[in-house]
Amino acid sequence: MKRPIQLVALVCLAVVMAGCSSNDPVASPTIIETSSANVVAGGALSVAVVDALPTTTWDPTLAPDSTVRTLGPLVMAPLLRPAADGSAPSAGLATSVSSDAAGLNWTVAVRSGLMFADGSTLNSEDIAFGLTQGAAQQSLTGRFGADNQGSFFVSATATDPQTVVVKLRAANALLDRTVFAAPEFGCIQDNYGGTDRETYFRNPVSCGPYVADKLKKSSDELVLRRNSMYYAPTQVGPNTITVQKLSDSASAESFIADGGDVVVDPRKANPVNTAVSPSASPSASASPQPSSTKSPAPTASPTPVFPSPAGSGTGSLVNSSLPGRVSALLFRSDRPTRDNNVRIAVEASLDIAALVDSQEGAVKPTGGLVPPGWPGAVDVAIPTRDLELAKTAVSLLPKKSRKLSLLVRSGNPDALAQATLVARQAKSAGLTITVKSRSTGRYAAALASGNFQLAIVSFSPRVGLAADVTRQWAITGGQGSGWPVTDATTSYGVQLSAPAFGPAADKGSGDFVRVVLDPIQALALTARAHSALVREGALTGLVVRLDGSIPLDVVSLSGS
Known part of the structure; x- marks a missing residue:
């Protein structure tokens, strides 16, 4: 039987850190815990990715895009949970973040009682180390803000077991979005758990809602299981997420038809080649590429992925609240x-x-x-x-x-x-x-x-x-x-x-x-960066955030 998928709407208050001349601290932004009242926990989610599995590394500077955006945060949770529309994030490993009035000093309140999957304590030392190492990566340091003098990042210091202070040399009012809620800045162990960066990211210790099986280069499947050490072990969502690489000979539609639940495709958003009639002129391509040559018109016009909205005939109105339809x-x-x-x-x-x-x-x-x-x-x-x-x-x-x-x-x-x-x-x-x-x-x-x-x-x-x-x-x-x-x-x-x-x-x-x-x-x-199909071929109830990530940990499976 087909299983409909639903997702919790992540509703947050938007807060802006406005810079001014005073150095007095400003109030901490209000962060709302994600509601999970209407999501059923349990079940197994079957996912296919079009790009690749993280068979060699989970390093956010090197891993496949689907790993960085969607799978990575399930294993290495960020400090805050991003909002779908890019507004103020909600609480995660951090219960709140706040800035001084100048926007130069950010204080992160780390949730108490956090644990890694191996039973070790997760505290502010781990968070400060992760932020410092992230800022040291050439591809990530600019996320703190940058100008012709370089990155705005100065330091990240653990002042007590539950507090981290991040210092900037210039203000960045969006640091909660660009760093604290970013999937590239997931939690890692202090000093890489006594190893080095390359070794650690081959098999990172989970501090997110799921633990990943160790992968090898020959692996063709990734299994994520609920992390019992996570601060919310009874959090909504599937108990098991099985991820496989979509083979070159398979299609997103065939994966769904064979019982799969979600297809994640960072390369394109529409797996159906929506096309114009061959008699149309000039011809238009469904995939824009900078070129001076017009694309040839295909010979057929397949059914689009998005269902046609009700009442779309002549003289009627399109209901703009329907999924997948804007005017x-x-x-x-x-x-x-x-x-x-x-x-x-x-x-x-x-x-x-x-x-x-x-x-x-x-x-x-x-x-x-x-x-x-x-x-x-x-x-x-x-x-x-x-x-x-x-x-x-x-x-x-x-x-x-x-x-x-x-x-x-x-x-x-x-x-x-x-x-x-x-x-x-x-x-x-x-x-x-x-x-x-x-x-x-x-x-x-x-x-x-x-x-x-x-x-x-x-x-x-x-x-x-x-x-x-x-x-x-x-x-x-x-x-x-x-x-x-x-x-x-x-x-x-x-x-x-x-x-x-x-x-x-x-x-x-x-x-x-x-x-x-x-x-x-x-x-x-x-x-948009990702495509996600659910059963029945309708893109309904599945959120793709503006950062391209898909929050699979809040998917609700019903039926069997």
Whole structure:
């Protein structure tokens, strides 16, 4: 029997550490424990990864991306649990983190009674060692913040068994996201347990919710079992997670059909080759690659992974709270990799009340922001709306990375108005966005070839939304290997629930959907780092965080 999978919504309060001249300590951010009341514990989860198993190392600077993002935190838990939308993390091995008013000294309160799987105590000495060693890695040191003088990191010191103080030479208001909740900074034993880094990461001692079997180069399966020494041994989720490498001859669909539960694919987000009709012109590719040559159109148009929303016919409204369906997406052509993966999300409100007419019965989003390509329901993620946080994020980018062009399709006044509004709002955060309007043909060709920086893509020309709906946009930037980001690794994503109704939107909508929207549905899916399929082929109930990780430890299996 098929087993539906559910995940707990990780709901957190967003907190911003604003710098000021005083050195007085500021209040510790409120961290909410993850609720698990509606998740059933137990069972075995079957997972396939497309990249590779950690047969040689769990080192976050060397391991496969699925290991770093998804499997690693299950064995080496981070201090805080990341939020799906990039807002304030929730408590993990640390019960709280706080900063002084200048943002230079961060205090980490380590949970008492922590143990490694071998029975040894996990305390502040282990945490301080892990942070110091992470800061020493060339690919990670910039996550503390960096400029032309190098990393902001100064030291991480255990002041007592449950307290670590991290000192920076310059402020980083996002340290809780970029370091304390980052999967690359999972807990490790002090002094690598008496060995060296290479030896330790071949078989790390678990301090997370699961213990991993020791792997060899010839291993074709990884088994994770519940860690009885973990501070929450009765935490929700499966008792056993079995992970295998998806063979080259197998597909994600066949793995699911044969009884598998989840497929993790860091390379692409849509395992189905969604395509346009062969009669469509110009042709568009489902996978954007920088090229001046148009991609040939396939001969078939398979069923897309995301189920079509109810009520999507002519004159009806698309329910924007349905999983996997948004009405517009603004994204960069570069595909996420470990080195340009999204690291932070900063949202600010966009009020378009003056731009659209209110329609009777129009659908309002249930609240929150769905990150680009994320299949979760709209009401799971809680957005932050803070311009100062946006300014902080932009200030970490090189100046030449703060100028971007935004591609929109001509003939759609709604899209142009939204693009103008996005540019205006982005300017207040320090980003300069130039709006470029192109005909449908040139627009489709640019999207197919990847010849653009940012683009607004309308998923449904007939979505109606009330005039007072608040729009959110997100700046996502950074690199899995560290801050500051560069021109080559900067990644931006902006998502809107866009009103695209009226005569201008309906004109030629059939051809526009066939030529542009159908392939772009696949394009949008590639805008996130991981793909996850659940049974029945529907991407419902499975959260993919903005850092690309999938919290498998809060999966609930029901049935047999």
